[in-house]
Amino acid sequence: MNSEEVVDELASLALFADLQRPQLRAVAHIFSEESFPPGQRILRQGFAGSGFYVILEGDVAVRIDGEERARLSKGDFFGEMSLLLGEPPVADVVAVGELHVLHLAGPDLKGFLEQYPPVMFRMLQSVARRLRNANRLRN
């Protein structure tokens, strides 16, 4: 994907829905594209130094102690929980097929969210939804 195609992809994702095109162009240059073969772990439970990822193409399985808990697909993101808490991830995130993602280095997430508050708000909404669903399950 060239940078304009990445901008088009970003524009279609909920996380970046409030950004204008010049901002999306800057975002496209801040993230790097990565690709993983099937079965590769992208986040590793218990490992320090992880990053933040947005899925462009493909699916991932979220596994805790080897047991699958969820699937994520295009437009979903992962890695933010451990970075916000400053702790290693509590789950593995594994590529199910070939996976194509945007990657942001862990240490850059705070600055990125501060620079783009609408993205921070969207992320907060997503985290709140997950918390609500977890509470429903518990009840």
Added chain:
Amino acid sequence: MTPEVERPFPPGDYPVVIVGSGPGGVQAAYMLSRLGIEHAVISADPSPGGMFRRFPFFQRLLSWTKPHVLYEQDTREYEWYDWNSLLATEPENRAVMPGLMDGTSEFPSRPEMELGIRTFAERTGLRIRHDTRWEGTERDGERFVLHTSDGDYRAQAVIFAVGVADPWMPATPGFEHVAHYVDTRVPETYEGKRLFIVGKQNSGFELASGLLHWASRIILASPRPATLSVNTHSLAGVRARYVQPWEDSNLGGGVFILNASIERVDRHETSLTVHTRRSDNGEPFPVEVDEVIAATGFQCPLVDLPDLGVNVFGQSRLPTMTNHFESAGVPGIYFAGTIGQGVAGLKKYGIPANSGAVHGARYNARLMVQHLAETRFGRKRERPAVKPAEVVDLLLNEATTAPELWNQKSYLARAFMRDEDGTIRDEGIVSLADFVDSAGPDAVAITVETDDTGDIHPAVYVRRHGRVDADARLDSSPLHDYRTTGHRKALQALIGHTLG
């Protein structure tokens, strides 16, 4: 063209074909030769060297070769101080580069680097069929057919070491008036010109550095702020060698660094207008200049491989690969050289490996060929037995001196494994991502890592019951020597139950 009678590897059937004669192709050919695996090497170029036959534009590399260090030049340990020589097992073929450099810089000149690759190929007796262009690829059952300018080659496995070599420019309106980095002219032709450089990576800053003396004004622009390697604690970002334009910009000295996207270039009779839009406030910001150069990078010249099922990603169109540099979509197709940067590895704290440079790619090529030899030709690697009492010292010695661990931090590791009969075996250098993600017998791997503060330290990964549960860091050390009593105790505690 070389007379036909002297040209090796005529079209035909070979177990392996290597395409490319840059450092990646030459390193892979050397490894296959030493393993005794028959192969052909073909290259469109008239001589070895790859991109170094032409670049870097200003004729000086960014990668060091330090002639005088604490280790002899023919030792394995010296490889950390010599990023530009290819790897050989014979002492007399190691460290080719320091002997070819004129002593004016620890960074070789481009001609010295080109000569180094040619000299390595000659000394190690490698043969290459030059002036043979790969033009297309087909499947024929389990084999691949390569169509070339000289005829068809058939092979069980193909190693593509074709670089990230095709100039790439965005399809921005008006870029037909823009030159690519590769078309930069001799510096004096920019005398008094107002120059606009698109891109703030090393190639953009290399041009700015080289033209500071000549251009009347230099503007570097891209949407994202530039980063410096001294801040990323890695080779990512603008290298120290090219920071002069940045300092000039900070002082207001005729160099300007803009965070802006480039939306259009208009041509006038004697000048150009670059229409930019600022990243900070989204406002349009037009700039009038005399010349525009796009330092916007390169793409992999993969010809028709995507049609065969090789998926590519990113602006550079790198293939999706396994941790052993095999196409994820088309097994049997492998990659060597700078293309290997498509395998991210753990990338802890966002710090990338050095796979895009010779000093990282040469180890990747060795790992890839060993894997290919083992999985496709049954050439099992030697895995010597090791006494349990020696494992801790061996690991700490590797963390202190192993060139693979220092050149490819957090990417390659030294591993030891417990066999079914309890024997501890030396696994040699492994892919760290492969080690931590593969189930297997109890084992330990050590590597060297840098964290977000720039602290360099050994990191240990212990596999128990088929799984690596966590990383463990050992303390850093002021002179990077981890062969201390404290490190021994800490490491023993980590691996005691597994290999001790």
